[in-house]
Amino acid sequence: MYSQGLIGAETETEETAEFLDAFQSRIDAEEKIEPNDPMPHAYRKTLIRMIGQHAHSEIVGMLPEGNWITRAPSLRRKVALLAKVQDEGGHGLYLYSAAETLGVSREQMTEELLSGTAKYSSIFNYPTPTWADIGAIGWLVDGAAIMNQVPLCRCSYGPYARAMIRVCKEESFHQRQGYELMKSLTEGNEDQKAMAQDALNRWWWPSLMMFGPSDTASQHSDQSMKWKIKRFTNDELRQKFVDATVPQAALIGLTMPDPDLTWNQGKNNGDGGYDFGEIDWDEFWRVVKGHGMMNKDRIKARKKAWDEGKWVRDAALAYAAKQNSKAA
Numbered sequence: 514m515y516s517q518g519l520i521g522a523e524t525e526t527e528e529t530a531e532f533l534d535a536f537q538s539r540i541d542a543e544e545k546i547e548p549n550d551p552m553p554h555a556y557r558k559t560l561i562r563m564i565g566q567h568a569h570s571e572i573v574g575m576l577p578e579g580n581w582i583t584r585a586p587s588l589r590r591k592v593a594l595l596a597k598v599q600d601e602g603g604h605g606l607y608l609y610s611a612a613e614t615l616g617v618s619r620e621q622m623t624e625e626l627l628s629g630t631a632k633y634s635s636i637f638n639y640p641t642p643t644w645a646d647i648g649a650i651g652w653l654v655d656g657a658a659i660m661n662q663v664p665l666c667r668c669s670y671g672p673y674a675r676a677m678i679r680v681c682k683e684e685s686f687h688q689r690q691g692y693e694l695m696k697s698l699t700e701g702n703e704d705q706k707a708m709a710q711d712a713l714n715r716w717w718w719p720s721l722m723m724f725g726p727s728d729t730a731s732q733h734s735d736q737s738m739k740w741k742i743k744r745f746t747n748d749e750l751r752q753k754f755v756d757a758t759v760p761q762a763a764l765i766g767l768t769m770p771d772p773d774l775t776w777n778q779g780k781n782n783g784d785g786g787y788d789f790g791e792i793d794w795d796e797f798w799r800v801v802k803g804h805g806m807m808n809k810d811r812i813k814a815r816k817k818a819w820d821e822g823k824w825v826r827d828a829a830l831a832y833a834a835k836q837n838s839k840a841a
């Protein structure tokens with residue numbers, strides 16, 4: 514049982530074979546599952562985990578780029594970056610709200626993030642030492658996010674699917690501004706070109722890791738695909754991302770940091786696709802388990818914001834309580 518008094522908080526539904534079959538039939542018929550509908554405990558738990566992690570990723574994802582707001586090289590760049598970082602905050606809010614419809618509270622999710630029991634995307638544990646990192650994040654990280662999140666607009670859980678529609682539209686703007694920033698750098702002087710290439714070299718492999726472990730190692734994919742929470746496997750999405758992004762790099766004169774990258778006409782049922790090198794899964798799990806370059810700083814920053822925001826939350830709750838008592 515999750516926090517009481519929230520929409521969708523779990524009630525004791527006996528999970529008979531008949532109930533589970535009826536639920537699966539709704540999923541197979543492409544019906545959306547809504548907050549007050551009966552649902553298997555494991556379906557609810559999977560969504561709370563996944564939407565919660567997604568929300569945390571958006572909020573933690575504000576930090577690496579926020580680092581550059583005061584140092585953006587022009588007013589135009591600063592406005593775009595400010596808007597992007599603010600959008601990520603908004604995405605976090607929609608997603609926390611979507612998770613709350615499943616009966617978990619925002620406080621509970623935040624405590625899990627701060628204590629390390631809830632994950633957030635590995636990608637945000639890498640540093641942003643140069644301005645080109647802002648371009649690389651928009652182009653690659655938001656590009657990977659779009660590839661992963663467009664199918665989530667068709668997720669079987671209604672509130673998550675609907676939240677993803679706006680998120681994807683905004684991510685699309687983020688991706689374009691990042692690519693345009695990288696393009697400008699590659700059209701600049703030698704130092705600027707080198708800065709763009711260096712950022713690509715550092716962000717390429719972590720971007721591929723965003724899609725999660727390979728299909729043979731993914732614990733949740735099979736069940737999430739059956740429930741139509743996920744529509745594609747981690748490897749399928751990773752392949753789509755590689756195929757879409759390699760030509761974009763070539764167009765602006767950048768080289769992918771992968772000597773094994775080769776065109777393979779036999780891939781994707783004869784439509785062709787790229788073979789690429791082996792991902793360093795040891796690095797992926799090290800980062801996921803909290804030992805990346807920036808994990809400690811990221812959690813420290815979120816804890817500081819949460820602690821310093823306590824008076825705002827207290828004031829908002831006190832105001833709401835006063836309004837409710839007036840209305841009663």
Ligand code: BYC
Pocket residue numbers: 562563566567568570571574575601632633634635636654655658661722723724725726730731732733734737747801
């Ligand atoms: N980092 O069984 P699997 C964004 C965990 S974009 C950390 O395949 P699943 C943004 C996974 O949670 C990023 N952990 O899991 C973009 C599981 O551990 P638990 C966020 C990862 O759920 C731009 C274990 O590994 N996007 O926010 O079927 C700017 C086994 O994995 C990662 C989303 O969250 C990772 N990269 O598939 C700002 C999208 N990958 O939970 C912000 C929604 C895997 O059992 N989420 N793990 O302890 C998803 O699509 C899926 O949850 C994933 C993983 C593809 C990420």
